[in-house]
Amino acid sequence: MSLLRVENVSKHFGSLIAVDNVSMTVEPGELRAVIGPNGAGKTTFFNMISGFLNQTSGKIVFDGEDISSLWPARRVWRGIARTFQITEVFPELSVRENLRIAVEVASGYRLHLWQSRNIDGEVKARVVDLLEMGGLADKADRLVGELSHGDQRSTEIMMALALKPRLLLLDEPTAGMGDQETYEITQLIRKLHRDQKHSIVLIEHDMRVVFHLADRIMVLAEGKMLAEGTPKEIAANETVQAAYLGKAAA
Amino acid sequence: METLNRQTANIIVWLLLLAMPFWIKALGGYTELCTQVLVYALAAMALNFLLGFTGVLSFGHAAYFGLGAYGVAMTIKYLVASTPLALLVGIVVGTIAAAIIGWLIVNLRGVYFAMVTIAFGQVFYFITFRWNNVTGGDDGLTGWSRVPIDLGFTRIDILHNPTAFYYVVLAIFAVAVGIMAFLLRSPFGRTLLAIRENERRARFLGIPVERHIWLSFLISCLFVSLAGGLYALLNNFVDPRALRWDMSGNFVIIAVLGGMRSFWGPMIGAAIFVVLQDYVSSMTENWMSFLGLFFVLIVLFFPRGVLGILRRKSLS
Ligand SMILES: Nc1ncnc2c1ncn2[C@@H]1O[C@H](COP(=O)(O)OP(=O)(O)O)[C@@H](O)[C@H]1O
Ligand SMILES: [Mg+2]
Numbered sequence: 001m002s003l004l005r006v007e008n009v010s011k012h013f014g015s016l017i018a019v020d021n022v023s024m025t026v027e028p029g030e031l032r033a034v035i036g037p038n039g040a041g042k043t044t045f046f047n048m049i050s051g052f053l054n055q056t057s058g059k060i061v062f063d064g065e066d067i068s069s070l071w072p073a074r075r076v077w078r079g080i081a082r083t084f085q086i087t088e089v090f091p092e093l094s095v096r097e098n099l100r101i102a103v104e105v106a107s108g109y110r111l112h113l114w115q116s117r118n119i120d121g122e123v124k125a126r127v128v129d130l131l132e133m134g135g136l137a138d139k140a141d142r143l144v145g146e147l148s149h150g151d152q153r154s155t156e157i158m159m160a161l162a163l164k165p166r167l168l169l170l171d172e173p174t175a176g177m178g179d180q181e182t183y184e185i186t187q188l189i190r191k192l193h194r195d196q197k198h199s200i201v202l203i204e205h206d207m208r209v210v211f212h213l214a215d216r217i218m219v220l221a222e223g224k225m226l227a228e229g230t231p232k233e234i235a236a237n238e239t240v241q242a243a244y245l246g247k248a249a250a
Numbered sequence: 251m252e253t254l255n256r257q258t259a260n261i262i263v264w265l266l267l268l269a270m271p272f273w274i275k276a277l278g279g280y281t282e283l284c285t286q287v288l289v290y291a292l293a294a295m296a297l298n299f300l301l302g303f304t305g306v307l308s309f310g311h312a313a314y315f316g317l318g319a320y321g322v323a324m325t326i327k328y329l330v331a332s333t334p335l336a337l338l339v340g341i342v343v344g345t346i347a348a349a350i351i352g353w354l355i356v357n358l359r360g361v362y363f364a365m366v367t368i369a370f371g372q373v374f375y376f377i378t379f380r381w382n383n384v385t386g387g388d389d390g391l392t393g394w395s396r397v398p399i400d401l402g403f404t405r406i407d408i409l410h411n412p413t414a415f416y417y418v419v420l421a422i423f424a425v426a427v428g429i430m431a432f433l434l435r436s437p438f439g440r441t442l443l444a445i446r447e448n449e450r451r452a453r454f455l456g457i458p459v460e461r462h463i464w465l466s467f468l469i470s471c472l473f474v475s476l477a478g479g480l481y482a483l484l485n486n487f488v489d490p491r492a493l494r495w496d497m498s499g500n501f502v503i504i505a506v507l508g509g510m511r512s513f514w515g516p517m518i519g520a521a522i523f524v525v526l527q528d529y530v531s532s533m534t535e536n537w538m539s540f541l542g543l544f545f546v547l548i549v550l551f552f553p554r555g556v557l558g559i560l561r562r563k564s565l566s
Pocket of ligand 2: 043
């Protein structure tokens with residue numbers, strides 16, 4: 001069974017049609033990229049999957065269940081985690097605390113008023129794992145708001161991973177990053193996909209990143225799906241080249 | 251190192267509070283002033299549970315403060331001559347009201363939340379103001395007083411012995427503040443910090459934000475009604491001003507003045523507030539405008555409050 005099935009979703013903002021009748025299917029373990037020029041509707045598409053926005057029409061099925069009208073936290077509980085195009089973290093808390101909250105909530109402790117020594121130890125150990133995976137171990141006790149843009153993004157991705165998601169939605173994880181940081185994040189995403197078999201949907205505008213990572217690519221332009229296929233097929237697709245690659249190259 | 255500092259700070263605070271009735275006299279104060287500091291500190295720390303540690307501004311906490319106060323006064327006057335029972339009734343009344351109103355407003359944010367809390371607060375003000383024959387209306391509820399506490403083996407005469415009353419209030423204060431500190435250090439408490447820091451991130455970690463804000467509001471109002479009950483006991487009197495909007499404003503001022511990001515901040519704010527109120531009001535009727543001015547200056551120049559200034563000093 002497909003992990004995620006988006007069926008003919010549209011989003012209208014007044015007279016603007018931001019997403020126009022788009023469908024997408026993601027298989028377990030797949031890394032799917034969504035690309036398209038600015039304003040194509042990529043983020044809006046994500047917002048509907050994660051429940052940040054309600055779709056104007058269409059349906060979202062996750063693991064066989066229609067989740068179209070569930071509120072966001074419930075979709076998280078079903079296993080959908082996301083990051084945002086503009087980093088969303090807890091700036092005045094340390095990296096460790098940011099991750100700790102994510103781990104605790106994911107473990108179902110959000111209403112707990114007390115923690116046994118054992119549980120406390122387990123939570124802390126898991127936080128250390130995440131710190132190391134994200135390359136954040138040496139900054140663990142710094143406030144996230146004081147870190148570089150790249151480290152803030154890594155923190156956000158690690159928070160999403162702390163939820164042990166069944167589907168990870170990443171909205172332009174390399175936006176605004178230098179080459180080195182872009183490389184590191186790309187390596188991390190590759191690892192999550194190849195080694196840890198995470199199912200990921202990735203929004204990107206940086207073509208280099210996408211063509212190396214993705215199993216399949218969906219191209220959006222002006223709210224419509226322009227093409228879908230393997231990186232090779234997309235690279236060879238003339239409509240895409242005209243509408244997007246051409247523009248990007250120009 | 252940091253936990254050591256925090257422990258030292260805690261010990262100093264509790265020693266100061268334990269000895270307050272003695273050193274306040276050296277400074278020209280009196281015991282009731284100490285009790286007043288505790289009551290305002292409890293109210294402001296309870297407000298700060300919501301404001302400083304959940305990031306939600308309520309401008310109507312006097313409603314629950316006042317309900318606690320009237321709950322205590324009316325229980326003693328009309329129902330039963332017992333201080334503990336009266337406090338219990340005050341807390342229950344205030345918390346039930348908070349549960350219902352909180353549930354109605356928990357979807358609002360920022361200024362809208364603050365404005366609606368004021369509106370609900372004023373509703374309770376007008377009820378106590380108008381419902382003359384039960385609440386005493388504008389004149390307040392008189393003809394009752396706090397009742398000595400009977401522990402079986404001994405009797406604490408909180409009515410005639412202000413020092414005994416101070417220490418009873420301090421014990422209640424300690425329990426209340428201890429519970430709040432405990433909650434804030436729990437996983438639940440950390441979800442509140444998460445909401446304060448970034449509601450969107452909190453929601454997309456799977457925290458049902460509205461429910462948690464509702465719970466925080468409830469806890470905050472529970473302790474504010476307790477403070478209100480103690481306030482009524484302190485004065486042996488209650489009138490509608492206990493739940494008017496400017497009382498809500500006082501709590502916000504105290505919390506912000508002391509520093510709403512720190513646990514003890516509002517306590518310092520309360521001390522400054524009570525002392526200023528006592529001294530300035532003996533000179534001028536309009537002392538509120540002095541305090542208002544002071545408050546505006548503090549917020550403008552030191553958004554982290556008095557404790558924030560001291561912290562910065564000690565760091566540099
Ligand atoms: N909340 C909103 N209200 C109104 N218009 C919006 C909103 N969100 C996005 N849009 C519009 O929808 C279109 C698609 O935006 P978006 O999904 O952010 O594009 P992308 O992520 O592909 O750059 C844009 O024209 C944008 O201005
Ligand atoms: Mg976008």
